Amino acid sequence: MKTAIFDFLLNWGLPHSESTIKNRILGFISEQRPLVAAMLFPAVLACATLALTRFPDLGDVAVILIVVYLAVACMHVLNDLIDADRDRMKWPLRPLPTGLVSRGEAAIYALAMGITSLILAFYCFNWQLPLVIFLTLVLGSIYTAYTRDKVGYLTLIFIPALAPIGVWVAFSAQTVFSWTPWLLFLFVTLHQIGHIVATEIHLSEARPLLIKPKWESMLYGFSVIAMFIVGTFLYFVAHLHWIYLAILAACTAMALIAFIPFAKDPKSINNVKNAQIVMVTGSIFVSVGLLLGAL
16 A cells, blocks of 8 residues: 555556546546655745855745646656656556556646746746756756766766756755755756666666776765765855754764765665665755755
C-alpha cells in the first residue's frame, strides 16, 4: 500500500491501467508528481523570507506556492510528453504509456498549468517572475529533448537552481544581484550534482560523465562538502540563526556517512538508495533550517 502511494505521488506508475474515470483522474494528478512539487515548499518559503527579511504575508505565501506548484507540475508533464516513447520501456506504468492520458491531453494539461502559472506570477507579483518561469520551462524541455541524452544528465544542474532566483525576484527584484540569491543558486546547483550522481550512476545509459562509476561517485562527496562550504558562507552573509548552521552540519555529516560505502561500491543498489535518501531528505531539512534561521 505504502509503495503504491509513493509510486502515485512520484509518478513511477499506477497499479491499474483500466480507463475508468477514477483512474484517469489519478493519472492526471500523478503526472504532476505532487510529492516532488510539494517538497519545494519549505525552500520557497525560506527564499521569500530571506528576500523580504521577514515572513511574507499569507496571501502572498498562498499565491507563490500555487505558482511554483503549477510551474513544476507543468515541467513534469512536458517531460513525460517528450519522453512518452522512452517511458514505454523505462516507466511502462506511467499514465502516458498506459494510455490513461493521451499525448494531446497531456499537451493541453501542461499548457493550461504553465499559462496559469505565468498569468498568476505576472498579475500578483511582477514581470521578472514569469520570465524566470518561462526560461526554466524552455531550458527544461531542451534538456529532456536533447541535452540529457546527447550531452549528459549533469546539464540539468543549473535549471532547478533558477527556482530560488525566481522566488527572490517575486519578492525583492531590486536586490536580486546581491550575494544571498546567488549563493542559493549555487547551493541548489551543487545539490543537483549529488542528487543526479546518486540517482543515475547505476544506469549505464545515463552516466553523468564518461569515466568509471567509482570516480563519478566522487562527485557526490564533492557536492556534499561544497554545499557545506557554500551553506556556511550563506550563514554569515544572510545573518542567519545558529539553528540553520546546526541543521546544515548534521545533514552534511549524514551525507558523508552515506558517501563512504557509496564511493566504495557505487553499483550497489543499497548504497545508491541510501545516497539518494540522504540527499533528498537532507535538502528538505536544510530548507526548513534555512526558513527557521531566516525568521
